[in-house]
Amino acid sequence: MNIWIVDDDRGVRFVLATALRDAGYRVAEFEHAAAALAALARDGAPELLFTDVRMPGDDGLALLDKLKTRAPQLPVIVMSAYTDIASTAGAFRGGAHEFLSKPFDLDDAVALAARTLAGRDGDEDPAAAPATAANDPEPLLVGASPPMRELFRAIGRLAQAPLSVLITGETGTGKELVARALHRESPRAAQPFVALNTAAIPSELLESELFGHEAGAFTGAHKRQPGRFEQADRGTLFLDEIGDMPLPLQTRLLRVLAENEFFRVGGRELIRVDVRVVAATHQDLDALVVAGRFRADLLHRLDVVRLRLPPLRERLADVAPLAERFLAIAARKFDAPAKRLAPAAIERLRAHDWPGNVRELENLCWRLAALAPGDNIRRDDIDAALGHPRESAAASVGWDAQLTTWARAQLDAGAADIHARARDRLDQVLLQAALEHTGGRRAAAAARLGVGRNTLTRKLKPGTS
Numbered sequence: 257m258n259i260w261i262v263d264d265d266r267g268v269r270f271v272l273a274t275a276l277r278d279a280g281y282r283v284a285e286f287e288h289a290a291a292a293l294a295a296l297a298r299d300g301a302p303e304l305l306f307t308d309v310r311m312p313g314d315d316g317l318a319l320l321d322k323l324k325t326r327a328p329q330l331p332v333i334v335m336s337a338y339t340d341i342a343s344t345a346g347a348f349r350g351g352a353h354e355f356l357s358k359p360f361d362l363d364d365a366v367a368l369a370a371r372t373l374a375g376r377d378g379d380e381d382p383a384a385a386p387a388t389a390a391n392d393p394e395p396l397l398v399g400a401s402p403p404m405r406e407l408f409r410a411i412g413r414l415a416q417a418p419l420s421v422l423i424t425g426e427t428g429t430g431k432e433l434v435a436r437a438l439h440r441e442s443p444r445a446a447q448p449f450v451a452l453n454t455a456a457i458p459s460e461l462l463e464s465e466l467f468g469h470e471a472g473a474f475t476g477a478h479k480r481q482p483g484r485f486e487q488a489d490r491g492t493l494f495l496d497e498i499g500d501m502p503l504p505l506q507t508r509l510l511r512v513l514a515e516n517e518f519f520r521v522g523g524r525e526l527i528r529v530d531v532r533v534v535a536a537t538h539q540d541l542d543a544l545v546v547a548g549r550f551r552a553d554l555l556h557r558l559d560v561v562r563l564r565l566p567p568l569r570e571r572l573a574d575v576a577p578l579a580e581r582f583l584a585i586a587a588r589k590f591d592a593p594a595k596r597l598a599p600a601a602i603e604r605l606r607a608h609d610w611p612g613n614v615r616e617l618e619n620l621c622w623r624l625a626a627l628a629p630g631d632n633i634r635r636d637d638i639d640a641a642l643g644h645p646r647e648s649a650a651a652s653v654g655w656d657a658q659l660t661t662w663a664r665a666q667l668d669a670g671a672a673d674i675h676a677r678a679r680d681r682l683d684q685v686l687l688q689a690a691l692e693h694t695g696g697r698r699a700a701a702a703a704r705l706g707v708g709r710n711t712l713t714r715k716l717k718p719g720t721s
């Protein structure tokens with residue numbers, strides 16, 4: 257599925273394109289309407305187009321007008337920070353499929369794209385979202401194990417208190433879901449929940465993403481843009497991968513958390529907000545403090561209460577109920593009866609060590625729902641979906657031997673950087689294999705490899721490792 261984004265704001269293009277690509281779509285970006293119209297004449301229409309309203313040259317509404325004759329079937333989602341009636345009504349009058357007010361929650365934007373592409377827009381069924389339940393607007397936290405029950409109790413208790421919470425846990429353990437639950441159960445539930453993944457945004461854009469900017473604050477800042485803090489006013493701000501925040505920004509964040517007020521980038525107006533911050537990390541922040549990469553005082557402020565999400569292998573009682581839930585969601589999506597797990601299949605699931613945690617189990621269940629023959633999932637089906645462990649053991653023997661031959665040849669030849677080159681090659685081979693396996697879906701590929709999505713994105717860039 258091809259999606260085009262037309263926006264003169266590089267930051268918006270970048271974050272939206274990344275999120276859509278991670279959800280498995282092919283995305284092309286255009287800085288202005290003329291470039292998109294030229295591509296349309298050359299390559300034909302995509303399946304969906306996002307456009308900003310205010311841009312130099314043709315604005316979004318003029319583009320919409322031209323698209324009406326040149327690509328009448330193409331659904332267009334109009335994005336704008338101007339949510340006054342004139343702008344929204346103008347967009348809908350012009351034939352926009354949907355209006356997205358900026359700044360928007362990326363998960364919502366991806367879910368909207370999915371619904372539009374599935375032709376099921378407006379359908380409240382949470383299973384309408386594709387591929388993973390991450391797009392489900394309010395997925396329920398499933399947990400039957402003692403640590404999860406304990407966690408549910410803590411969420412109930414903490415949700416009422418306006419305290420900062422730090423959620424720790426390996427990738428895919430459900431940190432974001434816990435943050436959402438804390439918000440949903442709190443007195444702030446009717447106000448916005450705004451999420452920001454610190455690691456997914458280039459550091460030079462992060463400050464304006466958090467605090468907003470005024471028009472002309474930096475090259476490319478054509479108009480005033482409120483940041484996530486303002487967007488989350490009276491609600492909850494979820495800062496994911498907080499350990500990746502650059503030090504100077506940590507200093508600024510600390511001050512804002514202490515004073516509840518700030519200036520937009522390039523701004524003079526003091527903005528006051530009332531935001532509850534929930535932060536999450538898969539890293540050991542105490543170790544980052546010791547290494548001088550995380551401010552101890554910021555950690556203390558965020559870490560008023562710490563919730564640890566245990567890895568799935570430490571809460572095996574959750575495996576069966578989670579799998580059943582994911583199979584039920586998949587069945588709804590495929591409009592088929594839910595497949596059942598045979599007792600031996602459950603045993604096999606419990607024996608796996610789940611490096612990608614709940615996300616890995618979720619992806620596995622989608623594969624099982626789509627591929628396992630019959631309504632009863634057997635042990636063999638799980639082996640097959642996990643990727644034939646016996647065959648891969650055999651493959652790794654051959655791989656060892658080849659690597660040994662390669663290393664000896666390099667040593668004999670007096671080559672330098674042997675380890676670095678081998679490691680880069682290893683990374684690339686694993687990443688490409690995983691991406692092929694998941695049809696190019698980066699989030700799923702990272703989960704299968706047991707690495708963070710950001711690690712995968714970083715490693716995919718040539719010349720880095």
Ligand SMILES: Nc1ncnc2c1ncn2[C@@H]1O[C@H](COP(=O)(O)OP(=O)(O)OP(=O)(O)O)[C@@H](O)[C@H]1O
Nearest residue numbers: 389390395397398427428429430431432433614615
């Ligand atoms: N207890 C749970 N019940 C139901 N679904 C869950 C549970 N935990 C995780 N999931 C699902 O697993 C996926 C990963 O969860 P989530 O994104 O919250 O993990 P995370 O710890 O924030 O991951 P990362 O560190 O990689 O950002 C999501 O699709 C989520 O809906």
